[in-house]
Amino acid sequence: MALSWWRLELPCPPELEDSLTWKLNGLGIHRVALQHRPEAPEQRQLVAWLPAADWPAAERNQLPAALAPLAATFGLELAPLAWREQADEDWSLSWKQHWQPDPVGQRLLILPAWLELPPEHADRLVIRMDPGSAFGTGSHPTTRLCLEAIEQLQTLPGARVADLGCGSGILGIAALLQGARSVAAADTDSLAVRATRDNAAVSGFSQQLQVELGSVERLAELLDGRPADLLLCNILAPVIEALSPAFASVLAPDGLGLLSGLLVDQAPRLQAVLAEQGWRAELTAQQSQWGLMTLRRADVA
Numbered sequence: 334m335a336l337s338w339w340r341l342e343l344p345c346p347p348e349l350e351d352s353l354t355w356k357l358n359g360l361g362i363h364r365v366a367l368q369h370r371p372e373a374p375e376q377r378q379l380v381a382w383l384p385a386a387d388w389p390a391a392e393r394n395q396l397p398a399a400l401a402p403l404a405a406t407f408g409l410e411l412a413p414l415a416w417r418e419q420a421d422e423d424w425s426l427s428w429k430q431h432w433q434p435d436p437v438g439q440r441l442l443i444l445p446a447w448l449e450l451p452p453e454h455a456d457r458l459v460i461r462m463d464p465g466s467a468f469g470t471g472s473h474p475t476t477r478l479c480l481e482a483i484e485q486l487q488t489l490p491g492a493r494v495a496d497l498g499c500g501s502g503i504l505g506i507a508a509l510l511q512g513a514r515s516v517a518a519a520d521t522d523s524l525a526v527r528a529t530r531d532n533a534a535v536s537g538f539s540q541q542l543q544v545e546l547g548s549v550e551r552l553a554e555l556l557d558g559r560p561a562d563l564l565l566c567n568i569l570a571p572v573i574e575a576l577s578p579a580f581a582s583v584l585a586p587d588g589l590g591l592l593s594g595l596l597v598d599q600a601p602r603l604q605a606v607l608a609e610q611g612w613r614a615e616l617t618a619q620q621s622q623w624g625l626m627t628l629r630r631a632d633v634a
Contacts, residue, residue: 337385338419344412349472349622351569351594352403353379360399361387363524366432385418401444405555436508437477438484441507446535458510460503461536463528466616475593476503478618478625482591483507488562493517494559495583497552497576498568498594499544502529506536517555518544553582558578560585564628574606580628581610590628597624 345353346368350433354365383393397414401591404411434451435443444450450459470602483489483504490512496505498520505516516538520526526546533542545551553560564584566573573592585591595603600616603626607614611631618625 339383339385339388340381341379341381341396342415342417343379343381345377346407346409347377347474348402348407348409348623349524350377350379351475352402352406356400356403357381358522358524360396364599383421395511400453424443440484441480441510443503444603446587459536460506460510460532462501462503462506462532463535467556473621474620475567475595475625476514477506478620479565479591479593480507482618482625482627483511483565486511486563486589488589489513491547492562493556493559494563494565495552495556496565497583498566498572499529500525500567502542502544503533504565504567505529506532506538508565509538509541511534513563514541516542517546517552517553517561518542519552520544521546521548521550549576549579553579556583560588562588564588564590566590567593568597570603574603577607577610579611580612584628587633590626592626593623594630595624595626596620596622600624600626 350367357365362381362383364382366380368380393416395585397411401411420488432445432452434448436454437443438459440455440458441460443460443462446461446463480503484507489508492508492513494505494508494513496502496516496518499505499518500520502518505518509516518529518530523546526544528542529542533539533544543555545555560581560583562585565593573595597616597619604614605630608631612628613631614626614628616624617627
């Protein structure tokens with residue numbers, strides 16, 4: 334019998350992109366795409382495909398209650414979920430229509446692996462990705478803040494980079510495109526590790542980007558006792574706070590950290606926590622309510 338699918342559609346404000354995709358992944362829903370147009374990044378639609386045999390009415394009816402608290406965290410109300418049953422189809426081809434070349438900053442371009450480079454973007458540095466898993470496709474404000482900050486760095490040529498919570502690997506690939514010597518990356522999700530490895534391959538950086546399953550301790554092992562010149566950390570503020578005591582093991586005394594994934598109103602507490610550990614953290618960029626902090630040792634000018 335041919336496989337049938339439920340297609341789930343849900344308006345997705347930028348604030349909820351990471352939370353919703355992580356939650357869906359935790360529920361076993363990995364076939365996820367986010368519709369957005371580069372010229373209107375605030376207007377997004379989350380689309381997911383669920384095997385009909387695994388998601389009868391009772392399970393589908395419970396999903397809004399599982400997702401609603403994520404919206405409430407941001408003072409938002411979850412939009413109604415729309416369901417549409419689809420006959421046998423190749424979902425992998427269906428979701429590909431949602432992805433288009435996405436310019437970021439002045440020099441970068443996120444390009445789905447199956448698309449040709451548009452002539453109008455021929456002068457950009459191309460991050461080739463297969464956005465088949467929900468791990469940082471570049472559309473979320475925190476990812477774009479990081480990409481724009483990486484683009485502005487003058488110290489990347491020859492630098493050693495550490496990417497903690499690498500997701501799709503997009504940040505490390507951007508650093509390599511701009512001259513970084515190597516990237517050591519780690520994530521606690523095995524699907525993220527696979528996505529990073531696959532995206533490094535399609536972007537031509539399999540040798541320069543090493544990724545393993547684990548957290549900051551595993552990242553320190555990958556660095557082999559030589560902390561990185563640049564630390565990339567695009568994860569939620571409470572997680573950054575929890576991991577920060579180990580930052581000295583992955584970031585050199587004269588190195589720079591880029592911390593994102595945090596809300597602007599979370600910055601003061603995070604700055605205070607980092608200051609107690611000898612770091613100077615400054616909120617240097619923001620988009621909407623999301624912020625990016627730079628991190629340096631307090632005793633380094």
